[in-house]
Amino acid sequence: MTIAFMWAEAQDHLIGAKGQLPWHLPADLQHFKQVTVDQIVVMGRKTYAGMGKPLPQRTNIVLSQQTDYPVAPGVILLNNVAAVLAYAAAHPQQETIIIGGAQIFNLFKDQVTRLYVTKIAARFSGDTYMPELDWPAFTRVAFQPGVVDAKNKYPYSFATYQRTNE
Ligand SMILES: NC(=O)c1ccc[n+]([C@@H]2O[C@H](COP(=O)([O-])OP(=O)(O)OC[C@H]3O[C@@H](n4cnc5c(N)ncnc54)[C@H](OP(=O)(O)O)[C@@H]3O)[C@@H](O)[C@H]2O)c1
Numbered sequence: 392m393t394i395a396f397m398w399a400e401a402q403d404h405l406i407g408a409k410g411q412l413p414w415h416l417p418a419d420l421q422h423f424k425q426v427t428v429d430q431i432v433v434m435g436r437k438t439y440a441g442m443g444k445p446l447p448q449r450t451n452i453v454l455s456q457q458t459d460y461p462v463a464p465g466v467i468l469l470n471n472v473a474a475v476l477a478y479a480a481a482h483p484q485q486e487t488i489i490i491g492g493a494q495i496f497n498l499f500k501d502q503v504t505r506l507y508v509t510k511i512a513a514r515f516s517g518d519t520y521m522p523e524l525d526w527p528a529f530t531r532v533a534f535q536p537g538v539v540d541a542k543n544k545y546p547y548s549f550a551t552y553q554r555t556n557e
Contacts, residue, residue: 392479394502395488397426399509399547400521407492407519410441418543419509423490426507430486433475435495436460450485452478454495472498497522506552509537513545530555 399419400406407413428448436455444463445451451466452475462468469475479487488507489499500522506529533551537543 392483393486393505394476394479394499395486395505395507396496396499396503396524397423397488397490397507398496398521399423399511401511401517401545402514404521405515405517405519406521407441408515408517410437413515413517414511414513414545416509416511416543416545416547418537419511419547419549422509422549427488427490430488431479431482433487433489433495433499435492438490438492438495439466450482454498475499476502493519493522500524504554506550508550508552509547510550511545511547528554 398406399412399416401413405413427446431450431452432446433452433454436453436457439453439462445466453460453462453466453468454470454475455468456470458470460468467478469478475487489495489503503524506524529552531550532553533549535549537547537549539546
């Protein structure tokens with residue numbers, strides 16, 4: 392079973408603004424799709440509400456303390472961390488990828504073994520920040536600079552980290 396995090400952050404670890412992403416970076420959305428398709432994605436209720444609909448071609452899990460929170464058909468609503476870990480353990484052939492937001496990253500900090508991070512070298516205004524992680528426990532295993540063009544205006548890079556001894 393692998394528990395991974397996938398997120399994009401700008402300067403000062405900013406990840407969100409008013410329930411949405413602070414930037415428009417289609418190349419990162421493509422990369423996100425490539426990594427997450429056919430896998431299990433786990434998101435907080437606020438991130439799910441901000442997206443408005445589930446991510447296609449993936450198992451969508453929404454975490455909420457509300458047992459009756461309405462989700463779209465096919466979306467799995469779970470109410471605690473233990474239930475997510477049990478689901479991940481029961482589906483070891485798929486990667487369980489925590490996709491945010493900040494509250495949900497915070498809940499899985501001790502379990503995460505792989506990090507997919509997009510770093511955007513630009514400053515935006517916003518209100519939600521990536522929590523501090525145990526970075527010394529991780530080793531960078533992949534790195535790719537992003538292509539800046541008319542549609543992707545900020546310098547950015549994709550990196551993957553693996554927890555050492557995992
Ligand atoms: N840049 C990125 O990569 C990225 C990725 C994801 C999200 N974001 C951004 O981050 C922002 C949202 O993040 P957020 O931290 O405000 O919210 P969030 O983590 O998406 O969702 C928070 C909700 O999760 C539920 N929750 C929290 N702890 C729980 C627990 N222990 N058990 C069960 N449910 C629990 C609660 O739902 P209930 O209130 O229903 O109980 C809580 O309100 C948005 O702006 C979004 O666009 C950015």
